[in-house]
Amino acid sequence: xxxxxxxxxxxxxxxxxxxxxxxxxxxxxxxxxxxxxxxxxxxxxxxxxxxxxxxxxxxxxxxxxxxxxxxxxxxxxxxxxxxxxxxxxxxxxxxxxxxxxxxxxxxxxxxxxxxxxxxxxxxxxxxxxxxxxxxxxxxxxxxxxxxxxxxxxxxxxxxxxxxxxxxxxxxxxxxxxxxxxxxxxxxxxxxxxxxxxxxxxxxxxxxxxxxxxxxxxxxxxxxxxxxxxxxxxxxxxxxxxxxxxxxxxxxxxxxxxxxxxxxxxxxxxxxxxxxxxxxxxxxxxxxxxxxxxxxxxxxxxxxxxxxxxxxxxxxxxxxxxxxxxxxxxxxxxxxxxxxxxxxxxxxxxxxxxxxxxxxxxxxxxxxxxxxxxxxxxxxxxxxxxxxxxxxxxxxxxxxxxxxxxxxxxxxxxxxxxxxxxxxxxxxxxxxxxxxxxxxxxxxxxxxxxxxxxxxxxxxxxx
Ligand code: ARG
Numbered sequence: 001x002x003x004x005x006x007x008x009x010x011x012x013x014x015x016x017x018x019x020x021x022x023x024x025x026x027x028x029x030x031x032x033x034x035x036x037x038x039x040x041x042x043x044x045x046x047x048x049x050x051x052x053x054x055x056x057x058x059x060x061x062x063x064x065x066x067x068x069x070x071x072x073x074x075x076x077x078x079x080x081x082x083x084x085x086x087x088x089x090x091x092x093x094x095x096x097x098x099x100x101x102x103x104x105x106x107x108x109x110x111x112x113x114x115x116x117x118x119x120x121x122x123x124x125x126x127x128x129x130x131x132x133x134x135x136x137x138x139x140x141x142x143x144x145x146x147x148x149x150x151x152x153x154x155x156x157x158x159x160x161x162x163x164x165x166x167x168x169x170x171x172x173x174x175x176x177x178x179x180x181x182x183x184x185x186x187x188x189x190x191x192x193x194x195x196x197x198x199x200x201x202x203x204x205x206x207x208x209x210x211x212x213x214x215x216x217x218x219x220x221x222x223x224x225x226x227x228x229x230x231x232x233x234x235x236x237x238x239x240x241x242x243x244x245x246x247x248x249x250x251x252x253x254x255x256x257x258x259x260x261x262x263x264x265x266x267x268x269x270x271x272x273x274x275x276x277x278x279x280x281x282x283x284x285x286x287x288x289x290x291x292x293x294x295x296x297x298x299x300x301x302x303x304x305x306x307x308x309x310x311x312x313x314x315x316x317x318x319x320x321x322x323x324x325x326x327x328x329x330x331x332x333x334x335x336x337x338x339x340x341x342x343x344x345x346x347x348x349x350x351x352x353x354x355x356x357x358x359x360x361x362x363x364x365x366x367x368x369x370x371x372x373x374x375x376x377x378x379x380x381x382x383x384x385x386x387x388x389x390x391x392x393x394x395x396x397x398x399x400x401x402x403x404x405x406x407x408x409x410x411x412x413x414x415x416x417x418x419x420x421x422x423x424x425x426x427x428x429x430x431x432x433x434x435x436x437x438x439x440x441x442x443x444x445x446x447x448x449x450x451x452x453x454x455x456x457x458x459x460x461x462x
Contacts, residue, residue, distance in 0.1 A: 005087055005106070024325050025078035027332065028085040032078075034118040035089050036068045038197060041217035042109055042209075045198075049208045051108075056101055063097040084325075086111045108209045110201040112232040112320040117197045119328065121218065123241050124192060126335050127185045131462070133342035134182045134248065138459055140350040141175040144168075145452055150445060151356035152363040152430045153269070161366030164430045165443040167359055172451055177251045179458065184244045188237070195220035196231030202319035204228040233319040235309075238327045242306040245334040249299035252345060256292035259348070263289050268358050273351035276344070291341075291348045298337050305330035363430045367395045369405055372427040372436070373420075382419050390417040 004013070014022070040061060047057040067089065070076035078088030094102040145168035155165035195218055198204065198211025211224035225231030262269035272289055280286035312326045370391045377387035393416050398405055406428040413420035426432060438444035441451070 004083070005090065005111070019080060019083070022083055023080045024084045024328070025080065025082050025088055027329050028115075029078055029088075030332070031085050031115075031118045031122055032071045032089060033068065034121040035085055035114065036064050036071070037121070037218060038114060038117055038214075039089070039093070039105060040064050041214045042197065043105060044217060045209045045214050046104070046107060046207075048210060048213060049108075051207060052104060056104065059097060059101055060105065063093055063102065066096055067092045084111070084115075086114050108200065108205040108207040109197065110199075110232075112201050113196045113199040113228075115324075116199070116232050116234075117195055117218065120192050120195070120220075120237060123237070123331070123335075124189055126339075127189050127241070130245075130248075130335070130338060130342075131182050131185050133339065133346070134178055134185075135459060135462055137252075137342055137346045137349065138175045138178050138182070138455075140346045141171050141178070142452065142456055142459065143350060144352065144354065145171045145175075145448075146456075148354050148356055149449070149452075151354065151359055152434060153359035154362050154365065154368060155443070161362075161368045163368050163371055163443075164363040164433050166434060166445060166448050167354065167356065168452065169443045169448045172448070172455060174251070174255050175455060177254075178248070179455070181244060181248045181251060182462070184247065188240055188244060190222070191240075192237045193220050193222040194225055194231075195223070196225045196228075199225055199228035199231035202229050202232050229319045233316070233321075233324075235313055235324060235327050238331055239306070239309055239313060242302075242309050242331050242334055245331070245338055246299070246302040246306040248338060249295075249302035249334075252341070253296045253299035255349070256289075256295035256345070259292040259352070260289050260296070263292075269355055271353040271355070272348060273353070276348040276351055289348075291344045295341055295345055298341055301337060302334050305334045360430070364404065364406075367398065367405055369428055369430075369433055370395050372433045373405065373424060375436075376424055376427045377417075377419055380419060390420065393417070394420075 004010075007013075043052060043057055043060040043064070046052045047054065052060065067076060070092070071089075076092050078085055082088035082091060090102075090106065093105065096102070148167050151167040152164050153167045153170060154161045155163050155170065195211065195215035197214040197218065198209055215222075215224040259270065259272075261267055263272055272287065274287075276291055278288045278290040280288065309327060309330045312323055316323055373394060374384065374387040374391040377390060378384050382390070394405055394408060394413075397412060397416060398408065406425065408416075410422045413422070413424060427436070435444050435446075438447050440447065442448075
């Protein structure tokens with residue numbers, strides 16, 4: 001029997017090549033539970049409009065429940081000939097309820113409003129999963145900060161030693177970025193909580209169905225679509241979701257890059273746990289940061305998914321076009337990749353061994369306290385322009401002598417500038433430099449402790 005939903009005006013079935021091209025059931029099957037939930041809500045609204053008797057509604061719901069179980073157990077599966085998940089499930093319902101009753105459910109809806117609704121439901125559920133995984137990673141970073149509250153490290157700009165910072169401060173910078181990604185997901189969810197059900201193919205339904213009732217039934221806090229054309233044709237919610245996944249990928253890749261560098265012999269800032277690193281098939285000594293490298297690599301893939309999706313959406317005329325079927329695979333892939341990556345990445349970060357002594361030893365190197373010399377002079381009334389020059393001259397002197405700033409003698413300081421009295425040594429040490437930056441957001445242990453406590457509170461509240 002012909003399973004197509006549109007057989008009436010066609011003399012023949014589709015060519016095999018078309019059937020193969022057209023099929024999406026192999027990737028949209030994951031929407032099946034949401035399609036069935038949508039069908040239940042639709043049955044109830046048909047009943048409310050007087051288009052299904054109470055008895056028919058009960059049978060319909062029973063049939064959908066049975067179908068749901070068979071989908072969950074794998075007893076019922078979509079096939080290529082079904083084209084998509086919606087058609088497959090309609091076939092399943094007809095098989096269970098017969099044509100007379102089963103055939104009533106399609107009234108007043110279209111696959112266009114169906115798929116737009118289900119996709120929102122699916123992504124909203126997974127946004128919550130993703131939010132949980134992001135919280136886990138933030139938790140691991142906060143844990144690192146809490147475990148090493150006093151460790152100083154070289155803070156860098158242009159990857160060059162810039163000023164000493166606390167390791168906890170640095171790690172929390174990454175956590176702050178991830179917290180914004182989590183916030184983006186919550187804001188996206190609030191915008192996406194609008195149901196297109198009732199939009200029909202594009203124009204709405206003439207059957208007196210109440211879209212607001214369906215929206216409430218399906219948990220769309222924002223109600224139903226204000227415009228049926230927009231409801232069926234808009235996919236900015238997909239693009240925005242793909243952006244957030246890509247942004248997460250990019251933010252994680254930045255941590256990944258640092259872990260890779262920190263894990264080199266030259267840096268020796270961290271050691272990876274055996275369970276979260278890999279070996280080499282030929283070099284017995286190797287212990288590789290594969291998780292971090294996969295994170296770096298996958299971020300490119302996530303950006304590609306976003307870019308491809310934007311290209312699909314560009315210049316599409318209203319309303320639904322079949323191009324839109326291309327909206328699912330990229331964002332499913334982005335989700336799948338993050339759901340694989342984040343637990344591994346979190347495990348790697350949570351089990352990282354931090355070599356605080358090594359970090360602290362390098363913190364003052366590379367004349368990273370030169371700014372402190374300049375600011376010390378400023379506090380004594382020297383204009384910053386002059387102070388910058390004097391501190392620069394100190395660096396120059398050290399560089400030619402092959403020494404660090406604190407190795408300059410009192411005489412050398414005095415020769416460089418009459419303002420450079422021996423008291424300048426007060427700021428030529430890392431703890432002093434850190435403690436001095438005690439304004440909000442600064443790297444002083446007191447300021448970082450406040451940041452850490454605030455972050456912990458926000459994270460626990462989510
Ligand atoms: N499978 C389609 C999609 O993902 C939905 C079906 C709409 N098809 C149609 N010919 N109107 O967008």
